[in-house]
Amino acid sequence: MQITNETLFSSLRELAELIRSQKLTSTALTEAYLARLEKFGEQLGAVVTITKDLALKQAQRADEEIKAGKYKGLLHGIPYGVKDLLATKGIPTSWGATPYKDQVFDYDATLVKKLTEAGAVLIAKLAMVELAGGFGYNNADASFTGAGRTPWNKDFWSGGSSSGSGAAVSAGLVAFAIGSETSGSIICPASFCGVAGLRPTYGRVSRYGAMALCWTLDKLGPICRTADDCGIVLSAISGIDPMDASSIDKPFIYNNVENNKRFKLGIIKDSYKDAQASVKENFTNAIAELRKFADVDASVVLPDMPFSEVVSLIVEAEGASAFRDLIESGRGKELRDPNDRWGGFSGTAILAVDYIQALRLREPMKRAMDGLYSKYDALVSPSFPCVSYPADKPFDQVYKDIGFGAPVIEAGNAVGQPAISVPNGFGENNLPTGIQFTGKAWSELTLIEIASQYQKITDWHKKHPNL
Amino acid sequence: MSKETANKSRRNFTKRLALVASAPILTTYCANSIPTDNQNVEKTLAKSAKGLIDVIQASYGQNINKDDLPKIQSVIERNLTMAEKIRQFKLKNSDEPATIFYA
Numbered sequence: 049m050q051i052t053n054e055t056l057f058s059s060l061r062e063l064a065e066l067i068r069s070q071k072l073t074s075t076a077l078t079e080a081y082l083a084r085l086e087k088f089g090e091q092l093g094a095v096v097t098i099t100k101d102l103a104l105k106q107a108q109r110a111d112e113e114i115k116a117g118k119y120k121g122l123l124h125g126i127p128y129g130v131k132d133l134l135a136t137k138g139i140p141t142s143w144g145a146t147p148y149k150d151q152v153f154d155y156d157a158t159l160v161k162k163l164t165e166a167g168a169v170l171i172a173k174l175a176m177v178e179l180a181g182g183f184g185y186n187n188a189d190a191s192f193t194g195a196g197r198t199p200w201n202k203d204f205w206s207g208g209s210s211s212g213s214g215a216a217v218s219a220g221l222v223a224f225a226i227g228s229e230t231s232g233s234i235i236c237p238a239s240f241c242g243v244a245g246l247r248p249t250y251g252r253v254s255r256y257g258a259m260a261l262c263w264t265l266d267k268l269g270p271i272c273r274t275a276d277d278c279g280i281v282l283s284a285i286s287g288i289d290p291m292d293a294s295s296i297d298k299p300f301i302y303n304n305v306e307n308n309k310r311f312k313l314g315i316i317k318d319s320y321k322d323a324q325a326s327v328k329e330n331f332t333n334a335i336a337e338l339r340k341f342a343d344v345d346a347s348v349v350l351p352d353m354p355f356s357e358v359v360s361l362i363v364e365a366e367g368a369s370a371f372r373d374l375i376e377s378g379r380g381k382e383l384r385d386p387n388d389r390w391g392g393f394s395g396t397a398i399l400a401v402d403y404i405q406a407l408r409l410r411e412p413m414k415r416a417m418d419g420l421y422s423k424y425d426a427l428v429s430p431s432f433p434c435v436s437y438p439a440d441k442p443f444d445q446v447y448k449d450i451g452f453g454a455p456v457i458e459a460g461n462a463v464g465q466p467a468i469s470v471p472n473g474f475g476e477n478n479l480p481t482g483i484q485f486t487g488k489a490w491s492e493l494t495l496i497e498i499a500s501q502y503q504k505i506t507d508w509h510k511k512h513p514n515l
Numbered sequence: 516m517s518k519e520t521a522n523k524s525r526r527n528f529t530k531r532l533a534l535v536a537s538a539p540i541l542t543t544y545c546a547n548s549i550p551t552d553n554q555n556v557e558k559t560l561a562k563s564a565k566g567l568i569d570v571i572q573a574s575y576g577q578n579i580n581k582d583d584l585p586k587i588q589s590v591i592e593r594n595l596t597m598a599e600k601i602r603q604f605k606l607k608n609s610d611e612p613a614t615i616f617y618a
Contacts, residue, residue, distance in 0.1 A: 184590070263615070264613060264614065264615070293615050294615045353604065354597070354600050354601050354604060357597040357598075357600050357601050358601060360594075360597060361594060361597055361598060361601065364594065375575065375578075376575065376578075377578075378575075378577065378578035380578070381578070381580075387586075389580075389583070390579065390580070390583035390586060390587055391590075393571050393575060393579065393587050394571075394587050394590035394591050394594060396571060396574070396575070397567040397568075397570060397571055397591050397594070398594055398598075399598070402594075402595075402598035402601070402602075404612050405598065405601050405602060405606070406598075406601055407612035407613050407614060408606050408610045408611065408612045408613075409601060409604055409606065409610075410612075410613040411610060411611070411613060412604075412606070412610060
């Protein structure tokens with residue numbers, strides 16, 4: 049069959065059916081995505097390494113297996129990319145940063161292994177903000193590959209720190225991608241690129257082989273074109289791993305979401321009052337859509353606890369420890385963003401007692417958040433209070449009238465809860481906006497069900513950028 | 516809104532952006548949300564920050580551009596202010612840190 053742009057923007061189920069039925073070979077699909085990666089990857093600042101040889105080998109193997117009747121499942125033969133903080137044997141893993149750009153590991157991260165076992169085809173290591181943003185960057189241009197750009201308007205940022213993962217999925221350069229989130233790094237690019245991004249519960253996905261920024265907060269998760277796609281990928285990458293003591297034995301089994309049950313949703317009322325006008329308008333419109341399949345309580349308030357402070361202190365302290373070698377070597381000066389060149393030093397001066405105090409607060413926070421979530425299937429807020437930032441201006445010089453409001457992202461990350469962001473419209477400069485559903489720990493299935501219901505009655509996820 | 520308040524709020528937003536876009540220095544946002552009318556606390560934090568910047572200089576001075584020292588010191592002050600805010604939340608002796616270690 050002829051591969052068109054429409055094919056490359058298909059959902060995972062659609063692509064899987066074409067491959068399973070052998071109407072399309074994995075090799076042909078892989079070659080088509082590779083061609084698109086080569087054409088658009090660099091101009092979007094989305095790619096670090098195209099793994100062409102490996103991809104073609106994996107695709108050929110997939111085709112042979114499928115022909116022999118050994119179909120492995122929905123990801124078999126599907127091309128994907130990973131954020132360049134996941135170790136891949138024999139292929140550079142740069143962590144987005146000049147001091148590490150030639151770094152090569154001799155093993156695959158557990159997540160990469162799992163996707164290989166599922167028959168997926170690795171076609172690219174995707175760009176990211178250097179060191180996953182751990183040192184306090186203030187510009188889109190904070191990666192040795194340059195600024196990540198959203199395919200909707202290349203003058204604007206693709207978000208961070210999973211910049212390339214968001215842009216590559218949005219531009220149809222890969223069928224799906226993997227990102228990571230310490231505090232916002234999946235939700236932000238998903239929102240700025242108009243795609244779906246799922247932050248799993250802490251412990252759901254093994255971190256083994258992923259760059260550590262913050263051991264107690266880092267999570268790996270899918271960035272895809274639909275919520276349903278996120279469920280498919282999460283089911284392949286989740287599970288306990290003896291190499292990661294934080295991973296938990298809670299299998300995530302996922303089938304097609306077909307139920308039409310009525311949900312109970314809570315709107316976090318302080319999450320959008322100071323947001324950009326287009327964000328507010330799109331969010332209000334989205335709530336009207338949600339009311340078609342959910343009972344909505346619009347008066348939810350997050351517990352009054354220092355979520356942002358706890359996350360910030362923990363990230364700074366663990367980040368300074370994780371990159372102490374870099375800080376001590378003086379090679380931090382090679383980082384791209386001016387703030388990143390000095391941003392690691394302050395973390396070395398956080399007192400141990402303050403760091404431990406922050407860790408101690410996480411359990412009471414969890415109890416408070418669990419209490420709040422016991423009344424709802426999910427809480428809802430804008431994914432981000434504004435559309436994306438200009439790629440050529442420091443963040444602190446734009447959007448001067450916007451406020452973040454309730455610390456939804458920080459609260460969810462502080463207590464390890466999952467979230468999913470899906471697109472809900474467009475705002476200034478033809479840039480996408482997103483809506484975020486957050487839930488109690490291990491509630492990914494419910495979040496995917498809700499987001500999928502929303503996507504069944506809207507078509508924002510079916511719109512694609514014209515590159 | 517006074518110019519100073521506007522600037523603070525601008526810094527707040529940028530730091531929140533930086534933090535939620537994976538981490539960095541949301542810190543000012545937090546610091547600004549702490550009541551700062553207690554001059555003694557402010558003085559103590561400023562003194563502590565000065566002490567800590569001296570430690571950093573002693574340890575890493577050769578790797579730090581002098582122009583960056585005031586910026587580092589201001590982040591340290593923010594961190595101390597955040598720690599102070601965290602400390603105000605009452606914990607019981609039995610509240611353990613959320614760490615991962617299995618023997």
